[in-house]
Amino acid sequence: MAEQLHRLSAPYMAVEPGSSGPGAWEVIAGTVPPDHAERESVTAQGEVAVEYAVDHSARKLFHLAPEGDAWVTQSLLRATRAIHRSEASRQGVLFLHAGLIELNGLGVALIGGSRAGKTSFITAGVLNGSGVMVCNDDVSLTVDPDGETVVGAGWPRSISVRLDTLDLLFGRDRAQAIRSSLSHPANETLLSLRDAGIEKHGTALIYPWEYADLLNTKIGQSVKVDAVVHLSLADDPAEAELAPVPLSARAGLLEKGVLALPNKHLNIFGHEPAPGSRRRTRAALTALPTFRFRYAFRDVRRQVDRLAEYLDARIRPA
The missing domain is CATH 3.40.50 (Rossmann fold)
Structure with a gap:
C-alpha cells in the first residue's frame, strides 16, 4: 500500500512506511474506529461516497468505505493531501x-x-x-x-x-x-x-x-x-x-x-x-x-x- 501511495503522490510528496511522529495526524484503513469518532462523508459529483471517521482527540482519520484496494489507496491519498494542505494554509500559503x-x-x-x-x-x-x-x-x-x-x-x-x-x-x-x-x-x-x-x-x-x-x-x-x-x-x-x-x-x-x-x-x-x-x-x-x-x-x-x-x-x- 505504501508503494502504491508513493507512486500516486509523486513527484509532489514522498510517502514512506513507518510510524508517525508525536502529535501528527494518522490516516488509517482496515481498522474499526472507536465509538466516539465522528463520521465524515466525502461526496464528489459522479463518484461513490467515501466514508471516514474522525477521532479528533487522538488525531486519527479512519477510512471506512468503499472497500477495494483502488478506493482505499485513493481515499488515503486524498486524506493525506488534505492534512498537508491544511497545514500549509495555517502557515500562510495562498x-x-x-x-x-x-x-x-x-x-x-x-x-x-x-x-x-x-x-x-x-x-x-x-x-x-x-x-x-x-x-x-x-x-x-x-x-x-x-x-x-x-x-x-x-x-x-x-x-x-x-x-x-x-x-x-x-x-x-x-x-x-x-x-x-x-x-x-x-x-x-x-x-x-x-x-x-x-x-x-x-x-x-x-x-x-x-x-x-x-x-x-x-x-x-x-x-x-x-x-x-x-x-x-x-x-x-x-x-x-x-x-x-x-x-x-x-x-x-x-x-x-x-x-x-x-x-x-x-x-x-x-x-x-x-x-x-x-x-x-x-x-x-x-x-x-x-x-x-x-x-x-x-x-x-x-x-x-x-x-x-x-x-x-x-x-x-x-
Missing part, C-alpha cells in the same frame, strides 16, 4: 483556482474556474514540446523573503480532463484506448454525469504518473512564477483575446481566483492562517505581468504557441 505550467522556461499561473480550459491548454503545451506541467488546478503559492519572487507548487491529485480534450489532442481511437487504461476508480462512474445530461463533455481522471507516461514527459514539483494569465474559453473565435491587465484591475481579478478553503473536502484539521500572512503573496502576484487570454478550444495547440511567443516578447530579459 491557494488559487489555477493551473501552473513552465512554458518555454517561463513559469505561468493560469487562473480560471472550472471548464476555463486550463487542463486542455497545459496538455497541449506539453504535447507541443514547449511546456512542463506543474499542476492543472488548485496551485499553492508562496513568496520568498525578498517579497518579489513567487513560487508555485503542485499537489498529488488526479488530473480531470474533458473527454473531448482527449479526442482533440489524441484522436478518437487513441483517446478511447487511453480511457480504458486509466486506474482511478471514479472513472467507472463519472460517465453517468454525461449520460444524465449533467455534464456536457464528460470527464476522465488521470493520476500524475499516468499523465507523465501518457505524454512521455516529466511533471514539475514547483516553479518560479513569472506571469499571471487569466484564462477562459471563447465560444466564438472572434471573441478570442490576448491583452495585458492594467495594474488597477489586477487585485480584483486575482481575488476571484483565491480559494477560500485549502481542500474541496476534509477541511477538518484546522486551516486558518495568521491574519495578514498572505498579504505579501497577494501583493507580489499583483505586481507580476498579468494578462487576459481567451482562446478557441479547437485551436488550442496553435494558441499555446501564440501565448508562449507573446509572453517571451514581453517578459524575457533582452
Whole structure:
C-alpha cells in the first residue's frame, strides 16, 4: 500500500512506511474506529461516497468505505493531501483556482474556474514540446523573503480532463484506448454525469504518473512564477483575446481566483492562517505581468504557441 501511495503522490510528496511522529495526524484503513469518532462523508459529483471517521482527540482519520484496494489507496491519498494542505494554509500559503505550467522556461499561473480550459491548454503545451506541467488546478503559492519572487507548487491529485480534450489532442481511437487504461476508480462512474445530461463533455481522471507516461514527459514539483494569465474559453473565435491587465484591475481579478478553503473536502484539521500572512503573496502576484487570454478550444495547440511567443516578447530579459 505504501508503494502504491508513493507512486500516486509523486513527484509532489514522498510517502514512506513507518510510524508517525508525536502529535501528527494518522490516516488509517482496515481498522474499526472507536465509538466516539465522528463520521465524515466525502461526496464528489459522479463518484461513490467515501466514508471516514474522525477521532479528533487522538488525531486519527479512519477510512471506512468503499472497500477495494483502488478506493482505499485513493481515499488515503486524498486524506493525506488534505492534512498537508491544511497545514500549509495555517502557515500562510495562498491557494488559487489555477493551473501552473513552465512554458518555454517561463513559469505561468493560469487562473480560471472550472471548464476555463486550463487542463486542455497545459496538455497541449506539453504535447507541443514547449511546456512542463506543474499542476492543472488548485496551485499553492508562496513568496520568498525578498517579497518579489513567487513560487508555485503542485499537489498529488488526479488530473480531470474533458473527454473531448482527449479526442482533440489524441484522436478518437487513441483517446478511447487511453480511457480504458486509466486506474482511478471514479472513472467507472463519472460517465453517468454525461449520460444524465449533467455534464456536457464528460470527464476522465488521470493520476500524475499516468499523465507523465501518457505524454512521455516529466511533471514539475514547483516553479518560479513569472506571469499571471487569466484564462477562459471563447465560444466564438472572434471573441478570442490576448491583452495585458492594467495594474488597477489586477487585485480584483486575482481575488476571484483565491480559494477560500485549502481542500474541496476534509477541511477538518484546522486551516486558518495568521491574519495578514498572505498579504505579501497577494501583493507580489499583483505586481507580476498579468494578462487576459481567451482562446478557441479547437485551436488550442496553435494558441499555446501564440501565448508562449507573446509572453517571451514581453517578459524575457533582452
